[in-house]
Amino acid sequence: MQLKVRVHLNSSKLRLSTENNLLHAYLTSPPENGKANKQLLSLLKKKHGSCKIVSGKTSRNKIIETIKA
Numbered sequence: 823m824q825l826k827v828r829v830h831l832n833s834s835k836l837r838l839s840t841e842n843n844l845l846h847a848y849l850t851s852p853p854e855n856g857k858a859n860k861q862l863l864s865l866l867k868k869k870h871g872s873c874k875i876v877s878g879k880t881s882r883n884k885i886i887e888t889i890k891a
Contacts, residue, residue: 824876825866825886831858836865862886 826844833848840846847865851857859875862884866873870888878884 823870823888825870825873825888827862827866827884827886829858829862829882829884831882836861838865838869 828844828846830846830848831851831853833850835848836850837848838845839848847862849858849861849865851861859879863873863875863886866886866888872889873886874889876885876887
């Protein structure tokens with residue numbers, strides 16, 4: 823399954839929300855050295871299991887694919 827995610831950086835707290843079939847991830851980590859991407863995958867893992875970034879590694883708009891074990 824693929825998820826469309828919009829990342830919001832420098833948030834005061836870590837959270838997920840959904841609007842119009844788009845998942846919004848509010849992250850506290852900076853976008854340096856992949857820290858924000860790691861935090862995003864960690865946050866999504868709690869709800870969707872293993873995930874990987876398919877598209878948008880350096881963009882705020884990402885496509886995430888959940889990995890079935």
